[in-house]
Amino acid sequence: MIYCQTRRGAAVAAFLTGCALSSAATAQDWPTGPVHIFVGFPAGSSPDTIARIVADPLAEALGQPVVVENRPGAGGVIGVQQMLARGGDSFGITINGPLTTAQRLIPDLGYDPMADIAPVGLIATSPLVLAVGADFPADDLAGFIDAAAEPEAISYGSVGEGSGAHLTAELFASAAGIQLFHIPFQSYAEVTTSILGGEIDSGFMAPSAALPQVEAGTMKMLGVTSAEPFAQVPDVPVIAGTAGLPGDFRAELWNAFIAPAGTDPAVIERLNAELNTILADNEVRDRLLAMGWQAQPGTPAGLAQRIEDDTALWGGVIDTVQAAE
Secondary structure, three states: OHHHHHHHHHHHHHHHHHHHHHHHHHHOOOOOEEEEEEEEOOOOHHHHHHHHHHHHHHHHOOOEEEEEOOOOHHHHHHHHHHHHHOOOEEEEEOHOOOOOHHHHHHOOOOOHHHHHEEEEEEEEEEEEEEEEEEOOOOOOOHHHHHHHHOOOOEEEEEEEOOOOHHHHHHHHHHHHOOOOOEEEOOOOHHHHHHHHHHOOOEEEEHHHHHHHHOOOOOEEEEEEEOOOOOOOOOOOEEEEOOOOOOOOOOOEEEEEEEEEEOHHHHHHHHHHHHHHHHHHHHHHHHHHHHHEEEEOHHHHHHHHHHHHHHHHHHHHHHHHHHHHH
């Protein structure tokens, strides 16, 4: 009996080993044709540029063309939908919205981020900065919060309801115990112009958008939403733990590499390894930082956790905003 069990165990072990070797061989042989990366934003946008920074070295590593497919619309959602519809060797590079807040903001989304998406890896993160005009009466977060003591005494601009800038401002206001007045615009350029013209008081925006105005002396940055100082604006204080705000305050935009659910795990593992190698390259890191993004290599599990955490965080903010309407 012991002999039979031993033989059976050896057979099972051999079978599992064979499966693992077969899967590894499949991943090494893959791909046998072009790989398509869907981006839900137009050419020249940050997600598109990031995709192209990654695509060239990825094509070299895989030995096959990597084609960036722009499918703009619905804050990046169309790109994810098109990735899922095409199937085959189709992947996506997307910002956080389509994976975290879209289910709450878009009826009939057509996909479930938790069930239909396989995370490959985080690519890069970008915090936002709280920007005000140069003549704003406060020079720090404490002064800004004091100026907002009266409800809606301070206005801020964003690029629309449910955008990262809008939800970040509402998260900040809730944490600071203040009420800000929201004015939506079509673009960050309009937000910047309105701050400089004195039409609105403030806005959360990418450091790279505010930096030229700060260097020109027409704008100030009062705080950054990352957990640690951001390399592009190292002198701007983090909001976390400042002026009575929680020490765990964090609000970041991010870009990530995703695949349709059901993609061979060995393929995902290989893509993740190639992606992390690309993100470790100093030239790639410098190009990303020049755009206002910090390279963030990681694991599929780490991206899955980030999606889960941010879905809960921003879902709570959306609940608060909707309850106040």
